[in-house]
Structures are given as C-alpha cells and as structure tokens.
Amino acid sequence: MQYFADLVISGLAIGAIYGLIGMGYACIYKATGVVNFAQGEVMMLITYVTASLLTLTTWPFWMGLVLAPAVGILVGIVVERVVIRPMIGRPSFAIVMVTIGLAVLMRSLIVLFWGSEPREFPGRGSEDVIQILGIGLYPVQVLAFLIFISAAAAAWAFLRYSRLGIAMRATALSEQIAMLMGVDVRRISGLSWAGAAALSGLAGVLFASAAYVGPDLFAVGLKAFPATILGGLDAVTGSAFGGLLIGVTENLVGGYVDSSLKEIAGFVVIIFILMLRPNGLFGDRDVERV
Amino acid sequence: MTRKLTLLSATIAAIALTAAAQAAEPGVTATEVKLGGSTALTGPGALVGIAHDLGEKVAAAEINDAGGINGRKLVRYFEDDGYVPSRTVQAMRKLVEIDEVLGVTASSGTASTIAALPLAEEKGVPMLQTAAQNTVMFNPPHKNLFGVGRSYGPGTTEFVKFLAGRTDKSAKWIAVVQDDDYGDDVQSGYEKAVKELGLTSVGVLRYKRGQKEFSAEIVKAKQLGAKMIVSGAIIGENVAMAKEMKRIGLDAQLAILWSGRIPQLIDLMGEAGNGVIAADYVGEFSDPAGQAFMAKAKKYLTADELTKLNRYSLTGYVGIMLMADAIKRCGQEVSRACVIAKLETAKDVQTNGLTSPINLSADNHVAELKLSYTIADFAKKEWVPLAK
Incomplete structure (x- = not known):
C-alpha cells in the first residue's frame, strides 16, 4: 500500500506541473483555435528570464513565483502581437507551423543568450523533505500542488463568472458572433496568450527549482500536451485534471508494469480515452483538431 | 654552364613534382x-x-x-x-x-x-x-x-567490480539505464559484473531517453530493497535520480559513469548528490x-x-x-x-x-584507458578522488 501511495503522490507532484502547462495549451486553443507547439519553449524562456532576474536582484526564491507570471504575461503579449496577430485569417495549419518555428527559434536563442550549461535555479527552495502521510515531498512540490489547485479553481471561476471569461468562451464558440456582440476578439487573443504564458512560467519555475534550469526544459512542455488532449483541448480545467491523470498513470505504469513504458503510458491512455470520447474527457463536441 | 643549368632545372622540377605530389x-x-x-x-x-x-x-x-x-x-x-x-x-x-x-x-x-x-x-x-x-x-x-x-560495457563491469569491493556482499543491486545503444552497453557491462561476482541484482530499469522525472524508478528501487544503484544516465537524469532518492528516503549508493561527470552536476544535485560515486577516464581539473x-x-x-x-x-x-x-x-x-x-x-x-x-x-x-574514481563532495563543490 505504501508503494502504491508513493507512486500516486509522486505522480500527482509531477502531474500538477503538467496540469499547469496543459491549462496554458487549452487557454490558447479555447480562445483562438490555435495549438501552440511552442508552449514548452515559452515556459523555458520565462524560467530563464526569471532565474536571471533573481540572480541579478538576489531576491529570494519566492519572488520567482511573483516574477514568473509577470514575465509570462509580458512574453505572451509580445509573442501574440509580433508573431500570432499578423497571422490572423491565415489557415490554422499555417499558424501551427509558425508556433513550431517559434519553438525552434526560442531553443536556439536561449542557448545563444544563456549558454548550454544546466544551472541550479537561484535560491531554489529548501531541500528539506516534508513528510505527509508518511510520504516525503520537497516543499516546492507541495507548493506546486497548492498553486495548481488555486490556478485551476481561479481559471474555472474566471471562465464561468467574469465578463472577460464569458467573452473568451463566446469567442471560442464563434469569433464572428462574439465580434457582433461587441467582444474585442483581438484583446481576447492577447489575454489568452498572456494567461497561458503566465501559467507555463509558473510551472517552469516550480519544475526548475526542484530540478534545474537547462536548455532541455522545454521537453516538460511536450509531456503536458497529452494532458491537454486527455482533458479536452478546449477545456482549461479539464486539462488541469488531465495533467494529474497523466502524471499518476505514468508512475503506476512505471512502478507496476515496466519503467520503459512510463513515457508512452500517457499516449496509450489518450488513445483509449479518445476512442470513447473523441473530444477528451471534458472537451466540447465541436472541437476542430489539428 | 649547360650542365649546371640542367642540374638546376632537374632540381627545380624535382621540388615542383614533390610539392605537387604533396599538394595532391x-x-x-x-x-x-x-x-x-x-x-x-x-x-x-x-x-x-x-x-x-x-x-x-x-x-x-x-x-x-x-x-x-x-x-x-x-x-x-x-x-x-x-x-x-x-x-x-x-x-x-x-x-x-x-x-x-x-x-x-x-x-x-x-x-x-x-x-x-x-x-x-x-x-x-x-x-x-x-x-x-x-x-x-x-x-x-x-x-x-x-x-x-x-568502452561503456567493459567500463561498467570494471566500475561495478570497484564498487563491489567497497560494499557489503549482501547488498542488492539495480541498474537504471537509458533505452538506447549506450544503455544497452551499460546494461551488458552491469550484468556481466553481477554474474562474475555473484552479486544480487534486483533488476535493470530502462527509461526513455529524455525522461525528466524518475520518481517511479526510485520508488521501485526502494521497494526492491536496492542498496546500490548503477546509473546509465547522462546529466539531468542523474540529478533527478539523486533528488528522488533523498525525497523517498532511499538510503542507497548512486554510482554514475563518466558521460555525466561534469563539475556542474554537483551544484545541480545539491545536498542530495553528496556521496555519489563516479568513474572517469580523464582526470580532475584540480x-x-x-x-x-x-x-x-x-x-x-x-x-x-x-x-x-x-x-x-x-x-x-x-x-x-x-x-x-x-x-x-x-x-x-x-x-x-x-x-x-x-x-x-x-x-x-x-x-x-x-x-x-x-x-x-x-x-x-x-x-x-584506465578508470579513476571520484566522490561528489557538496561542501567542497568538487569531485574528490577515491582511493582504490
């Protein structure tokens, strides 16, 4: 039982990171219909910038959790204005290809500016292990889970009750009708990119402080993609739940079946779930897939 | 005069031919x-x-x-x-x-x-x-x-033999290796040493190249009672394994190969990496x-x-x-x-x-080349040579 609990709790810890990034994917898709394949790279860029700011200012680690969303909003707005907005009206496939190009560009720029050496996240959180129900966790993992829960709840409330959130849902339903109803769809697009980048930035800082900052950090973003597909590409809170499910599934497969199958376990789950529910567990039925 | 000119011409021609042959x-x-x-x-x-x-x-x-x-x-x-x-x-x-x-x-x-x-x-x-x-x-x-x-295979065999000489004979061993040619070689070297020395191996865990998270592997190693973990990983994976060992509370020896033994690894692993043993065929900067x-x-x-x-x-x-x-x-x-x-x-x-x-x-x-062995010292932030 202890073995099972260890695998599940460990899976939830990494699943919270996947969930945060997955929410970012869904946030953009819901508002703009674009799958951002540069989400992992955006996360990596924000993490590097935040780490550099912390190093320059010698601010404590927790300031990174404030800086990351702020930097994320800035990065998201810049990317949307400079790269995505000029592509409005072009085929979805072209925009997706642009995000792939953006990913490659960001990876190269990061190595160019920060070098290829992995480094520790400045002032990384305490390395003392906290025991919860007999299972060890690093404080930053507990923090990641709390932030994940808060972010998922905030996203749910935002989309359900706020004017902007409702406008975002309206845009997702029909951009033209939303425009006719007075919704500024460009603003919504910018907001979704900013929000997605903020969530990814938080995930990046939380992951890097438990691991390290390196030019291969983007791979964590790729792992979050199945979480989004599983939860529903247009379901923000569903993607968050998908992250937890993927994290736990990977660990249980790694622990009980074969560790070499761990990395593909999430994709196998997706195949089965999509066969039963083509739009994911929480996705709307009219999703157009890329 | 004519003979001198002929000799000079022949010498120049010989030099030119040699140069041409060389240039080719x-x-x-x-x-x-x-x-x-x-x-x-x-x-x-x-x-x-x-x-x-x-x-x-x-x-x-x-x-x-x-x-x-x-x-x-x-x-x-x-x-x-x-x-x-x-x-x-x-x-x-x-x-x-x-x-x-x-x-x-x-x-x-x-x-x-x-x-x-x-x-x-x-x-x-x-x-x-x-x-x-x-x-x-x-x-x-x-x-x-x-x-x-x-070579990774024979190198791993030699490394395991070195580690076995420092370890309780009843200790259980496990290897965590990448699922590629590198991992294959490390696995074969590990299995050869286990067989030759009659060590108790509780398994070989293979992971996908590029994997970032190792909680399942380390939880499994703990469940199997492993006290020696031979890692066939590169850099980031070793960091993740060392940190997971500390988090899970697995009191075991992590041993890594030269491919990941860079100075930054000690910083990246933090306190969790204290005591990690590494093998390498090149020396220390110190x-x-x-x-x-x-x-x-x-x-x-x-x-x-x-x-x-x-x-x-x-x-x-x-x-x-x-x-x-x-x-x-x-x-x-x-x-x-x-x-x-x-x-x-x-x-x-x-x-x-x-x-x-x-x-x-x-x-x-x-x-x-001959292998030498070092141990990670987090306080000193360096790999300290280990006596054989």
Whole structure:
C-alpha cells in the first residue's frame, strides 16, 4: 500500500506541473483555435528570464513565483502581437507551423543568450523533505500542488463568472458572433496568450527549482500536451485534471508494469480515452483538431 | 654552364613534382595540416560540444606555439551539427570535400559517428571518437575509425567490480539505464559484473531517453530493497535520480559513469548528490595534470570560454594530441592512409597526464584507458578522488 501511495503522490507532484502547462495549451486553443507547439519553449524562456532576474536582484526564491507570471504575461503579449496577430485569417495549419518555428527559434536563442550549461535555479527552495502521510515531498512540490489547485479553481471561476471569461468562451464558440456582440476578439487573443504564458512560467519555475534550469526544459512542455488532449483541448480545467491523470498513470505504469513504458503510458491512455470520447474527457463536441 | 643549368632545372622540377605530389594529398600543404570536427555547438548538446571544441583549441594552440607538427601549422575546421546525425553527415561532407581536411577528430555521438562513417570510409579519412565508446561503433571494426576512452560495457563491469569491493556482499543491486545503444552497453557491462561476482541484482530499469522525472524508478528501487544503484544516465537524469532518492528516503549508493561527470552536476544535485560515486577516464581539473591544462587554457582561451570547460574539454585535447602524434610519425610524407597506419601503431602516447597512455593496434581500434574514481563532495563543490 505504501508503494502504491508513493507512486500516486509522486505522480500527482509531477502531474500538477503538467496540469499547469496543459491549462496554458487549452487557454490558447479555447480562445483562438490555435495549438501552440511552442508552449514548452515559452515556459523555458520565462524560467530563464526569471532565474536571471533573481540572480541579478538576489531576491529570494519566492519572488520567482511573483516574477514568473509577470514575465509570462509580458512574453505572451509580445509573442501574440509580433508573431500570432499578423497571422490572423491565415489557415490554422499555417499558424501551427509558425508556433513550431517559434519553438525552434526560442531553443536556439536561449542557448545563444544563456549558454548550454544546466544551472541550479537561484535560491531554489529548501531541500528539506516534508513528510505527509508518511510520504516525503520537497516543499516546492507541495507548493506546486497548492498553486495548481488555486490556478485551476481561479481559471474555472474566471471562465464561468467574469465578463472577460464569458467573452473568451463566446469567442471560442464563434469569433464572428462574439465580434457582433461587441467582444474585442483581438484583446481576447492577447489575454489568452498572456494567461497561458503566465501559467507555463509558473510551472517552469516550480519544475526548475526542484530540478534545474537547462536548455532541455522545454521537453516538460511536450509531456503536458497529452494532458491537454486527455482533458479536452478546449477545456482549461479539464486539462488541469488531465495533467494529474497523466502524471499518476505514468508512475503506476512505471512502478507496476515496466519503467520503459512510463513515457508512452500517457499516449496509450489518450488513445483509449479518445476512442470513447473523441473530444477528451471534458472537451466540447465541436472541437476542430489539428 | 649547360650542365649546371640542367642540374638546376632537374632540381627545380624535382621540388615542383614533390610539392605537387604533396599538394595532391588532401589536408596537407608544405606549411599546414588541416583537421576537422563536428559537434553540437548549439542546442542542449552544446554543453558537450563547446567544451570539446575548446579542448581541441587549447591543444592546437599549444602544438602551434611549439612549432607545429614537423614544422606544419595545425589548422582546425569545426562545424556545428546540433547533435543531429543528418547534420553531421552534411558537416562531414563539407569538411572532407570542401575544406579537404586530413582527418576528423570529433563527431557528436554514436548515431552521428555511424551516420558520418560511410563518407569517411569512402574517402579514407581517419576519424577519432573520444567522447563516446559504444560497441555498435566498433563492432564490426572500421578501418578508419578509432576510439579513445573506455568502452561503456567493459567500463561498467570494471566500475561495478570497484564498487563491489567497497560494499557489503549482501547488498542488492539495480541498474537504471537509458533505452538506447549506450544503455544497452551499460546494461551488458552491469550484468556481466553481477554474474562474475555473484552479486544480487534486483533488476535493470530502462527509461526513455529524455525522461525528466524518475520518481517511479526510485520508488521501485526502494521497494526492491536496492542498496546500490548503477546509473546509465547522462546529466539531468542523474540529478533527478539523486533528488528522488533523498525525497523517498532511499538510503542507497548512486554510482554514475563518466558521460555525466561534469563539475556542474554537483551544484545541480545539491545536498542530495553528496556521496555519489563516479568513474572517469580523464582526470580532475584540480589534479596536477588538470592544473597544467588550465594554465594553458588561461593562455589560449577567453574568460568566457574558460567558464565552458568540463571533462569533454580534456577528451577533445587528448584527441588532438593523439592525432598530432600520428601525423608527426608520418614525417614529411603525410597522407590519410599514413595517419591511419600510424594510429594503428600508437604505443604509449602520452597525454600530459590527463589520461593513462594511449595504445592502439590494427586489431584494436579502441584505446581502453584506465578508470579513476571520484566522490561528489557538496561542501567542497568538487569531485574528490577515491582511493582504490
């Protein structure tokens, strides 16, 4: 039982990171219909910038959790204005290809500016292990889970009750009708990119402080993609739940079946779930897939 | 007078013919010898590639300052392949057909080397691989490919035997390896040692290359009662494993191979990495030989470049030294065929103490260097030598 609990709790810890990034994917898709394949790279860029700011200012680690969303909003707005907005009206496939190009560009720029050496996240959180129900966790993992829960709840409330959130849902339903109803769809697009980048930035800082900052950090973003597909590409809170499910599934497969199958376990789950529910567990039925 | 003119003309003609013959040999002129290489200078693999390139740069500068190789200046051509095999092939084509190098002293890794090998074989270009020694590169052997370092399989066997000598005989062992050629070699070396020594192995866990999270593997190792973990991982994976061991409370010895033993690893692992044991075939920067290398590096590299040095700089340096030794022994008649022949007779080639002497032969194209062992000391932030 202890073995099972260890695998599940460990899976939830990494699943919270996947969930945060997955929410970012869904946030953009819901508002703009674009799958951002540069989400992992955006996360990596924000993490590097935040780490550099912390190093320059010698601010404590927790300031990174404030800086990351702020930097994320800035990065998201810049990317949307400079790269995505000029592509409005072009085929979805072209925009997706642009995000792939953006990913490659960001990876190269990061190595160019920060070098290829992995480094520790400045002032990384305490390395003392906290025991919860007999299972060890690093404080930053507990923090990641709390932030994940808060972010998922905030996203749910935002989309359900706020004017902007409702406008975002309206845009997702029909951009033209939303425009006719007075919704500024460009603003919504910018907001979704900013929000997605903020969530990814938080995930990046939380992951890097438990691991390290390196030019291969983007791979964590790729792992979050199945979480989004599983939860529903247009379901923000569903993607968050998908992250937890993927994290736990990977660990249980790694622990009980074969560790070499761990990395593909999430994709196998997706195949089965999509066969039963083509739009994911929480996705709307009219999703157009890329 | 006529006889003198005839003699002079004959001499000039002979010199011209010799020069022409010499010029026809790719990569060699009367004043220069060209060597090439391709590694990842961009992307995540650049940690290895840049360090390797800088090590070669130091070696070349040192050789040229000492008068070159038999009076010929050593000129290097280096390409960025981004750790992508198809780009290595492009780089190799440029090096061999456009730059016309005499030999190649670097290619990113196993897949890149194998991808570039057909062209090198076709053109008879001597190739060195000093950073990775997978069985698949040398079995079957290739006439023009030489390895310097330690084959992962036999190296792991030797490492496990060293560790077993320091460990309780009843301890349970486990290996965590990457699911690629590197992992295959580490696994075979581990299993050989387990069999030979009669150790209790509770399994081999294979993971997908690029995996970032290792909680399931470490929880499983704890469940199986492992006290010795032999890691066939590179850098980030070792960091993740060490941290998970601390989190889960697994009181076991983590042992890593040279491929991940960079100075930054201690910082990255933090307190969790204290006591991790590593094997390597190149020494420490704090050793007398390492300090001598650093003195040269300070002379030839910029302050920014100095921060990028790691163990792969030493492997790069050693590769150039070996190639220079072979070229030197060719005398004035340098050719690709001659360099290959001389590499096959390399005997006790010294590397200024950075590694054990290098020996190669026609039957053995991999110089198996002596391993040394270090332990991570987080307080000192360095790898401290372990006595045998």
